[in-house]
Amino acid sequence: MTHPFLDLAPLGADRFAAIEDRVARLLSTEQDVVIMQGEALLPLEGAIRAAAGPGTTALNVITGPYGQTFGDWLRDCGATVIDLAVPFHSAVTAGEIRQAFAEHPQIDFVSLVHAEAATGNTNPVAEIGEVVRAHGALFYLDAVASIGAEPVLPDAWGVDLCVIGAQKAMGGPAGVSAVSVSERAWARMAANPKAPRRSYLSLLDWKERWIDGGRRALLHAPAQLEMLALQACVERIETVGPEAVMARHASAAAATRAGAVALGGGLEPYVYEARDAAPVATTLRAPSGLVASELVGRALTADPGVPLAAGGGTLAKEMIRVNHYGAEATPGAVRASLAALGAALSEAGLSVDVEGALRAAEEAWR
Ligand SMILES: *Cc1c(COP(=O)(O)O)cnc(C)c1O
Numbered sequence: 001m002t003h004p005f006l007d008l009a010p011l012g013a014d015r016f017a018a019i020e021d022r023v024a025r026l027l028s029t030e031q032d033v034v035i036m037q038g039e040a041l042l043p044l045e046g047a048i049r050a051a052a053g054p055g056t057t058a059l060n061v062i063t064g065p066y067g068q069t070f071g072d073w074l075r076d077c078g079a080t081v082i083d084l085a086v087p088f089h090s091a092v093t094a095g096e097i098r099q100a101f102a103e104h105p106q107i108d109f110v111s112l113v114h115a116e117a118a119t120g121n122t123n124p125v126a127e128i129g130e131v132v133r134a135h136g137a138l139f140y141l142d143a144v145a146s147i148g149a150e151p152v153l154p155d156a157w158g159v160d161l162c163v164i165g166a167q168k169a170m171g172g173p174a175g176v177s178a179v180s181v182s183e184r185a186w187a188r189m190a191a192n193p194k195a196p197r198r199s200y201l202s203l204l205d206w207k208e209r210w211i212d213g214g215r216r217a218l219l220h221a222p223a224q225l226e227m228l229a230l231q232a233c234v235e236r237i238e239t240v241g242p243e244a245v246m247a248r249h250a251s252a253a254a255a256t257r258a259g260a261v262a263l264g265g266g267l268e269p270y271v272y273e274a275r276d277a278a279p280v281a282t283t284l285r286a287p288s289g290l291v292a293s294e295l296v297g298r299a300l301t302a303d304p305g306v307p308l309a310a311g312g313g314t315l316a317k318e319m320i321r322v323n324h325y326g327a328e329a330t331p332g333a334v335r336a337s338l339a340a341l342g343a344a345l346s347e348a349g350l351s352v353d354v355e356g357a358l359r360a361a362e363e364a365w366r
Contacts, residue, residue, distance in 0.1 A: 005225060008224060008225075008228075010224070011222050011224045011227050011228070012218075013215060013216055013217060013218050015227075016035070016215075016218060016222055016227065017215040019035060019227055019230060019231045019234070020033045020034070020035050020178070020215075021033075022231065022234045022235075022238075023035065023164075023178045023230075023234060024180070026147075026234055026237065026238075026242070027147075027152060027153070027154055027155075027162065027164070027180055028153055028154075028155060028156070029153075029154050029155045029162075029180045030155060031154060031155065031180040031181055031182050031183075032180065032181045032186070032207070032211055033178055033179070033180050033181075034178065034179055034181060034203060034206045034207075034210075034211070035176055035177070035178045035227070035230070036176065036177050036178065036179065036206075037175075037176055037220075037222060037223045037226075038175065038176070038177065038200075038223075039165065039167075039174050039175060039177060040142075040144045040163055040164070040165030040167075040177040042177060042200070042201065043163045043177050043178065043179040043203070044066075044070070044142060044144075044163050045073055045201060046179075046196065046201040046202065046203050047140060047161040047163060047179055047181075047185075047203060048070060048073045048074060048077065048111070048140065049073065049077055049194075049195065049196050049201055050188075050189040050192065050195040050196060050201075050202070050203045050204060051109065051138060051140065051160075051161060051185055051188050051189055051192065051195075052073075052074050052077040052078075052079040052109055052192075053077055053078055053079065053192045053193070053194045053195075054077075054078035054079070054194075056074070056077070056078075056079035056080065056108060056109050057079065057080045057082070057104065057106045057107050057108055057109065058074045058079045058080070058081050058082065058107070058108075058109040058110070058111060059082050059084060059097070059100050059101075059104070059107045059109070059110045059111070059137070060074055060081050060082065060083050060084065060111045061084045061086070061092050061097070061110070061111065061112045061113070061123070062083055062084065062085040062086065063086050063088065063090075063091060063092055063113055063116055063119065063121055063123060064088055064113060064116030064118045064119035064121065065116075065118050065119070065312060065313070066113045066116065066118070066142055067085075067111070067112075067113050070111045070113075070140075070142070071083055071111075074109075074111065077194065078194070079109070080106075082100060082104050082107065084096060084097075084100055088116075088119040088121065088270070088315075089121070089270055089271050089272050090121065090271065090272060090273070090276055091121050091122060091123045091124065091271075091273075091275075091276035092112070092123050092124075092128070093124070093127075094124060094127035094128050094130065094131050097110070097128050097131045097132065098131050101131065101135045101137075105135075107135065107137055108136070108137050108138065109137055109138045109140065110128075110132045110137050110138070110139050110140065111140045111141075111142075112125065112128065112139070112140070112141055112142070113141075113142040113145075114141055114142060114143045114145070114146040114150075114152065115143075115145040115146035115149065115150065115278035115279070115280050116145060116278065117144075117145040117168060117278070117280050117281045117321075117323065117325070118311070118312055118315075118321075119270070119271075119283060119311075119315075119319075120270055120271050120277060120278050120281050120282055120283030120321065121271050121276050121277065121278055121283075122146065122150065122276065122277065122278040122279070122280075125141060125157050125159070126153075126156070126157050129157035129158040129159060130158070132158060133158040138160045138161070138184060138185060138188055139157075139158055139159050139160050139161070140159075140160065140161040140163075141154070141157075141159045141161065141162045141163065142163050143162050143163060143164050144163060144164055144165040144167075144168060144177075145168050145169070145278065145280045145281070145325075146169070146278070146279075146280065147164040147165075147168070147169060147170060148168065148169030148170040148171070148237065148242075148245055148246070148249070148280075148325075148326075149168070149169035149245075149246060149249035149250075149278070149279040149280040149325060149329075150246055150249070150250070150278075150279050150280075151246070152164065154180045154182075159180070159182075160181070160182040160184050160185040161179060161180070161181060161182070161185050162179065162180045163177065163178070163179045164177065164178050164179075165177040165178075166229070166230050166233050166234075167326075168280055168325045168326060169245070169249055169279075169280050169325045169326060169329070170233050170234070170237060170326065171233055171236070171325075171326030171327055172229055172230055172232070172233030172234075172326075173225075173226045173229035173230055173233070175223055175226035176223055176226040176227060176230050179203070181203065181207075186207055189203060189204050189207075190204065205219060206219065245329075246279065248329040248330070249279035249280060249324070249325060249329045250279045251329075251331075251364075251365045251366075252279070252282075252324035252325075252328075252329040252330070252331075252333070252334055252365075253277055253278065253279045253280075253281075253282050253324065254274070254364040254365065255331065255334045255360075255361040255362070255364045255365040256282040256322050256324060256334050256337065256338070256361065257269050257274060257277060257282055257364070258360040258361055258363065258364035259334065259335075259338040259357040259358065259360050259361030259364070260282070260284050260338065260341070260357070261360070262353060262356045262357045262359070262360035262361075263338060263341065263342055263345070263352050263353060263354065263356070263357035264350075264351065264352050264353050264356075264357075265287055265342075265345035265346070265350035265351060265352040266287025266288065266290075266345075266350060267284050267285070267286070267287060267320075267341065267345065268284065268285045269282070269283070269284060269285070270283035270284055270285045270319055270320075271283060280324075280325045281321055281322060281323045281324060281325060282321075282322045282324065283311070283319050283320065283321050283322075284319070284320040284321075284322065284341075285318055285319065285320075286317075286318055286319070286320055287345070287350060290345075290348055291316075291317055292310045292311060292315075292316060292317055292318050292319050292320045293310035293316040293317070295310075295320060295341070295344050295345070295348065296308050296309060296310045296320055296344075298343070298344035298347055298348070299337075299340035299341050299343065299344040300340070302339075302340045302343040302344060302347075303336055303339065303340040303343075305336065306333065306336045306337045306340045307322060307323040307324060307325075307328040307333055307337060308320065308321065308322060308323070308337055308340065308341070309321045309323060320341070322334070322337050324337070331361070331362070331365055334361050334365070335358055335361060338354070338357045338358060338361060339354055339357075339358070342354035342357060
C-alpha cells in the first residue's frame with residue numbers, strides 16, 4: 001500500500017524550478033527567486049551574511065523582535081550598524097528613514113521587517129523603498145508575515161532581498177522559504193569575501209551551481225513534502241485569488257480591532273493607529289493590573305481552539321496576540337477569539353460586552 005506522504009516520486013529539478021517560478025509570480029518579480037530548504041530564518045540569515053561585511057554601514061530598523069536579531073547578525077558580520085528603533089505600538093515612517101540617511105550618508109544597506117506578527121505592526125515599504133533607492137543602498141526586507149496578507153512587491157518597491165515564508169498568511173508549510181535577489185544584491189555578495197560559500201547558509205552556492213547552470217541540477221535532495229505543500233498553497237492562493245486572501249486578512253484585523261474595543265474591560269489595541277496595524281495578526285494590550293499570558297491562559301481554557309498567544313519575552317506581561325492568519329483568517333476565528341477573551345476578562349472580574357464585541361466585529365468585517 002502506498003502512503004500519501006511516503007513512496008513519492010522524487011522531486012526533480014524541473015518541478016523545483018517550476019515552483020520557484022510560481023513563487024516569483026506571486027511576488028510579481030523578474031528577479032531570481034531562490035527557494036531555500038529550511039524555515040525563513042535560513043534565507044533571512046543567509047542574505048545578511050552574504051550581503052553585509054566589514055565595509056557595510058547598515059541602517060537596521062527595529063519595529064519588533066526580528067529587527068533586533070538582524071542587527072545582531074549584521075554586527076556579527078563586521079558591519080557598522082545604525083539601529084533605528086521605533087516603539088512597537090507604531091510603524092517607522094519614510095521621513096525617519098530619510099533623516100537617518102541625512103545623518104549617516106554612508107549607509108549602504110537597509111534592513112526592515114515589513115509586517116511583524118510578533119508586535120502586530122506593518123511598515124510603509126513602498127514609501128521607504130523610494131528613499132532607500134534615492135540613496136542607492138541595498139534594501140533587505142523580511143516579508144514573512146506580510147506575504148499573503150498584504151501586497152508584497154519587491155520590484156515595484158526596489159527591494160533587493162525579499163524573504164518570504166509560507167507558514168503565516170499563505171497557509172502553507174514552515175520548512176521551506178524563498179528569497180528574491182536583485183542583480184545588485186548578487187553583485188554585492190560576489191564581491192564579499194566573507195559571504196558563505198559551500199555552506200547551507202549560502203545563497204551564492206545556489207546562484208553559481210543552480211541558477212547559472214540553467215537550474216538543471218539541484219544542490220542536494222530537496223525537502224520534498226514541504227516543496228509539494230508550498231506548491232499547493234501557492235496554487236490555492238492563485239485559485240482563490242491573492243486579492244481575496246488579502247481582503248480576508250484585512251477584514252480579520254479590522255474585525256478583531258473593532259471587536260476588542262467594543263469588548264471593553266480595559267482591553268486596548270496595542271498598535272495605536274489602525275493604519276499601522278498589520279493585517280496578519282492583531283496585538284492587544286492587557287488591562288492594567290492583569291498579566292497578558294495569564295489572561296491568554298484563561299481564554300485558552302475557555303476555548304482551546306482559538307488562535308491566541310501572549311507576546312514573546314518581556315511582552316508576555318502586556319501583549320495579547322490574535323494570530324488570525326492562514327486558515328484562521330475567518331469571521332469564526334475572530335468571533336471565537338473575542339468570546340474567549342471576554343470569558344477570561346469576565347472571570348478576572350472585569351465587565352465586558354461580548355454581544356457588543358461580536359456585533360462590532362461583524363460590522364467591521366464587511
Ligand atoms: C513569523 C516570522 C518569521 C519566521 O519565524 P517563525 O517564528 O519561525 O515563524 C520571520 N519574520 C517575521 C517578521 C515573522 O513574523
